Amino acid sequence: MTERLRADACVIGTGAGGAPVAKELAEGGMSVVMLEEGPGFTTDDFDARPRNMISRIYRDAGQVTTVGNVPIVLPLGRGVGGTTMINSGTCFRTPARVLEMWSERFGLDELNPGELDPYYSRVEREIGVSQVTPELAGNNAAVVKRGADALGWHGDYLFRNARGCVGSGVCAFGCPTSAKQHMGLTYVPRAVAAGATLRTDTKARRIVMRGGRARGVEADGLSVDCDHVVVACGSIYTPLFLRRQGLGLDSGELGRNLAIHPATGVRALFAEEIDMARGVPQSYYIDEFAGEGIMFEGAAGPPDYAAMSFPFAGERHRELMLRYKNIAQFGLMVSDSSRGFVRERFGHAEIRYDLNAEDTARFKRGVELLAELYWAAGAEVVYTPVEGVDELRDGELEPLRRRRVRPRDFTLMAFHPLGTARADARPDRGVVDAGLRLHGCQGVYVADGSVVPSSLGVNPQLTIMALSTRLGYSLLGKDVPLEEASRLRPGGLAGTA
């Protein structure tokens, strides 16, 4: 039997995009229904074991992968909180140069630093954004800082949404101390406290349209009558969902323009103990090369997580694992110019993405730079993610520099799918407008990474949350929250002026 609910708004998805708008609407007096396809996890469900958590709280048991000239693993969370449940918690505001580019290329003039500042500040307060302390950053960050300092490269401790963090080292696998302030611990319970209805394990199937405007949502065992529908299924699933409704098709851009911030990691063996399972895994960044589209951020974890990313197999891999406590690892993220697309094939999402020559060259340069950094920090051996140049010794870089690389030579992951329902002021160029309203349709909005029209070069969760908060204020007809005076500005990048 189908349950019938009446609400002012129905929000589909409870991640970085869905949760903030749901909470703002509920606190603003609207009746809100939140639909979440996945289950609701509590902190008691997180067991500090990456292997088990990948299987349980990641979408498709952690097997979401792009297809193209190099397969790229794309970890996504599935459950209340979405991918915020499994991310590293890093918070950056959208760089000003990116907002300027959005204005020029996509006509998004109103998304400028002055307009967005109050929304950022509000989000940062809600989720407790603060800077990691050197004590919590751990040795994995300390050696990288040492190398960066020796080379004169700019870096700093990251800002994160964490309260009372003790450096458990497993942010990406469900924080066992409830320190990481993901949506399932912050916005979602606050929305519920303000009267919103949350339905988990409930997949939205159809947006009911009448007379060119949204009138409701049909989901598994549930029908919601409402005038506002916010689609926040994430950059992979939002375009598939909209396409099934026949919505958002006019520009031809739905599902296209997929950017993912592809990433990889470089490891190094040190004589000193690193123990990358202790401390905040993503605690330090180097933005010296952000202007080239290369960003370095921490990437660490317990042995099982490390094992699958280390090179080699057999005895060489075992010997490396037995020295796990002496191994450091750092990530490299590319602000990609490559673009992919998503479509539905045989009932599943197909994510096509080919790494172009420009981004391939960025990876090569980034790996070289990280190797140089590790040598400057005193590493004994450097392990690269480049096939055929797995291991460097004695400060050497030449084998890497000489190597002609192809995309498939790299082992890559990506954590930030963006752009598949991109915002553009012009209906023939984008899927939503600057206010996240679906072009050509009343009452349907998109609030997730899919609206972000380009690579950001930085972690996108704060951008998504700020845009979502702004949508909430817009739907309520509320003024900009100017009382949220800017407290901190995580995200000023070097080399990007």
Add this chain to the structure above:
Amino acid sequence: MSALRAITPREASIFACVTDALVAPEPVLPPVRETDAVLFFDDWLARSPVPNRIGLRALLYAFELSPLLTGGRTRLRRLDAAGRARWLHAIEHVRQPQVRLVCKLVKGAAQLAYYGDDGVLARCGYDADANLRRGRELRRAEGRP
């Protein structure tokens, strides 16, 4: 192996063999049979999308038969340790990049499955229970959710 949900006992045996070749645990680390690597793999596949599950199971058989396809006289599980090491070297250096990519996928799964066992984690210096205990005590003491 009666608790298996997604793979057959034969597939479990092949996965254990492949994992043994890929992680080469002995003599310093516990043998695969003394870990929960195979049970994890089964559970992981049970939670996987159906096409992935079918593909990975098929891959196990491909691995099992691959020594025969490359001129060997027996299948993978019949090889001794030295033979498996030679097989591993051969598949890691195969010319076809697609095959190397597939090998990389299986390698990652096997290494994750094996090194996620509590006993192996401990040998590498990570005590998940202690980490968890600290988190629970902190939450209780500070009234965190």
